[in-house]
Amino acid sequence: MTLRPGTRVRTSSADPDHHTRLPRYLRGQVGEIVYAGREWPLPDDVARGVAAPRAETVYTVRFAAAGLWGTGRHTILADLWESYLEQDDGEDDGEDDGPQEER
Amino acid sequence: MRVSRVHDIGGQTGFGPVPEIPGSQDSPPFHADWEARVYALAGVLGRRGLFSGDELRDAIESLPPDRYLSASYYERWLEALEVLVARKGVA
Amino acid sequence: MTAEPHHHDLPVAARVRRLEERVIAAGLASDGELDEALARFYARATPINGARLVARAWTDPRFRARLLADGSAAAAELGFGPQVSSYQLRVVANSAQRHNVIVCTLCSCYPVALLGPSPSWYKSLAYRSRTVREPRAVLSEFGLVVPEEVDIAVWDSTAETRYLVLPLRPDGTDSLAEDELAALITRDGLIGTARV
Numbered sequence: 001m002t003l004r005p006g007t008r009v010r011t012s013s014a015d016p017d018h019h020t021r022l023p024r025y026l027r028g029q030v031g032e033i034v035y036a037g038r039e040w041p042l043p044d045d046v047a048r049g050v051a052a053p054r055a056e057t058v059y060t061v062r063f064a065a066a067g068l069w070g071t072g073r074h075t076i077l078a079d080l081w082e083s084y085l086e087q088d089d090g091e092d093d094g095e096d097d098g099p100q101e102e103r
Numbered sequence: 104m105r106v107s108r109v110h111d112i113g114g115q116t117g118f119g120p121v122p123e124i125p126g127s128q129d130s131p132p133f134h135a136d137w138e139a140r141v142y143a144l145a146g147v148l149g150r151r152g153l154f155s156g157d158e159l160r161d162a163i164e165s166l167p168p169d170r171y172l173s174a175s176y177y178e179r180w181l182e183a184l185e186v187l188v189a190r191k192g193v194a
Numbered sequence: 195m196t197a198e199p200h201h202h203d204l205p206v207a208a209r210v211r212r213l214e215e216r217v218i219a220a221g222l223a224s225d226g227e228l229d230e231a232l233a234r235f236y237a238r239a240t241p242i243n244g245a246r247l248v249a250r251a252w253t254d255p256r257f258r259a260r261l262l263a264d265g266s267a268a269a270a271e272l273g274f275g276p277q278v279s280s281y282q283l284r285v286v287a288n289s290a291q292r293h294n295v296i297v298c299t300l301c302s303c304y305p306v307a308l309l310g311p312s313p314s315w316y317k318s319l320a321y322r323s324r325t326v327r328e329p330r331a332v333l334s335e336f337g338l339v340v341p342e343e344v345d346i347a348v349w350d351s352t353a354e355t356r357y358l359v360l361p362l363r364p365d366g367t368d369s370l371a372e373d374e375l376a377a378l379i380t381r382d383g384l385i386g387t388a389r390v
Contacts (some may be wrong), residue, residue: 019161021352023299025326034326038282040112040354057114060284069114069327074346076326079355089134113299113350114327118320121335124312132311137207143231144214147223156353160301176302176317178206185213193220 003059005028007033010088011061011080019047021095022084024074025068030088034077035060042081109168137176145180154187162186215292235311238277241381244308246360247285248384249376252363261285265358269308276308281353287360288386292345295333295386296357297325305358309381316329316385326350336387359383361390 003009013028030046037058045053058079065072112118116156123130149156161182164171171179204212217223249268251258261268265283269275283305286294298304299322306314315321325332329346333339340346349357361383367375382388 002167019157020166021300023350024111025299037355042156043160043353046155046159049158058352065327070307072327074329074348076330076348077350078350110321111300112323115323116327118318118323120330121210121315121320121324122318123315124336130313130315132313135207137210139232140210140228142235144210144217144223144227146231146235147227148217151222153222160353160387163301172319176314178308179212181206181213185209188216193216193222 002057002089003033003036003082003085005033005035008088009033009059009061009085010090011074012084012086015030018044018064020044020084022080023078026063026078026080029063029068031063031092032062034062036078040081042083044081054083058082059085061085104176106165107168107171108164109171110164133177134175137181141177141181141184148184148188153191153193158187159183204341230316235306239306241308241309241379241384242376243274243277244381244384245376245379247274247308247358248360248379249372251360252367252375253372258287258360261264261360262287266305267289274307278305281305282355283308283358284349284355285358285360286347286349288362290362292347293333293340293386294347294349294357294359295325295329296349296351297322298351299323300325300350301353303356305356308358309384313381317368333387338388343374359386361388364390 011026011029011031012022015027016098037060039055040054040058041053056068058081062076063076063078065074065076068076120158132139133142143160149152149159154162163179166174166179166182174182214223214228218225244356247261250272251261257268260271262285265285266278266281268285269278269283279336288294302312302317304316306312323331326348329348330340351357361379363379367378379390380388383390
């Protein structure tokens with residue numbers, strides 16, 4: 001899975017009991033890929049002493065403050081490992097219950 | 104027992120004004136000699152391969168929440184180093 | 195090996211010394227090595243390094259483009275390759291429309307070699323928690339007022355991806371040489387808590 005800049009993504013909602021670099025304030029949130037960076041070993045694995053840590057692409061993802069906290073006009077950008085993300089093809093949050101209408 | 108991971112404070116409120124701003128251009132990196140020695144120890148042990156940066160961060164994050172929040176930055180490093188050194192069976 | 199009870203009661207300097215002695219006795223380090231590590235740290239890590247990158251970018255548009263495209267590669271052009279080899283350096287440019295500020299909410303990730311030792315405030319719970327949520331208020335505590343019409347971008351760093359801000363070149367500096375420009379740039383400007 002290579003996520004291209006501009007792709008909408010949703011971050012994992014998991015709350016692992018191990019070291020991770022997906023902070024709580026960015027879990028279960030929708031953001032946009034700004035940049036696909038290099039591959040790095042997954043910190044979740046390295047911290048647990050996994051012998052062959054998974055290497056994953058680390059993406060720079062942009063989030064709107066208003067989406068995170070309901071207020072604020074700024075943006076936050078975070079570097080997130082691929083397994084923290086999934087592509088989000090969903091409808092606009094809270095506006096549709098069904099499939100998107102044809103335009 | 105799950106670890107609290109109370110270190111994960113991005114977006115949390117109530118932590119008050121940012122400390123030690125006045126004279127920030129000249130503020131020393133260490134408040135006391137022991138802090139510098141902790142920093143050096145962590146660097147040397149890390150380069151020696153005793154632990155990875157991720158393991159050090161994990162050890163710091165795994166401190167009991169009341170210790171994490173009340174300890175100073177380098178006190179957290181010291182306690183994490185003590186845990187790692189013991190865990191890795193050193194002396 | 196269990197931790198001794200009540201070790202918190204020992205003065206912290208004594209605890210550090212005891213840890214050093216254990217490590218030295220185990221052959222993992224020597225006193226000389228520890229002293230040398232500190233000396234190297236002080237000697238090589240300085241915001242003058244980051245300022246040199248910025249001053250070059252201000253005077254050379256093609257270097258600026260390379261710096262923004264791949265900060266690590268551009269830093270290596272100026273001789274900082276080894277210092278940035280363990281991570282990806284990203285440089286983010288301030289503009290009339292946008293101000294950038296750097297934080298590490300989870301710990302204190304920071305390009306030490308290019309900025310010098312990180313200031314205590316960068317590592318504080320207050321800065322780490324509040325900057326992503328209320329950056330304008332935090333910056334005003336530094337005496338930096340970002341006008342409402344300027345957007346703010348907050349970059350939450352990792353150990354593998356560390357950030358430097360490329361401040362706006364101040365007005366009235368057209369006649370300055372590169373080293374004079376570098377002297378204008380502060381560590382806080384490179385973090386985003388000052389204008390330059």
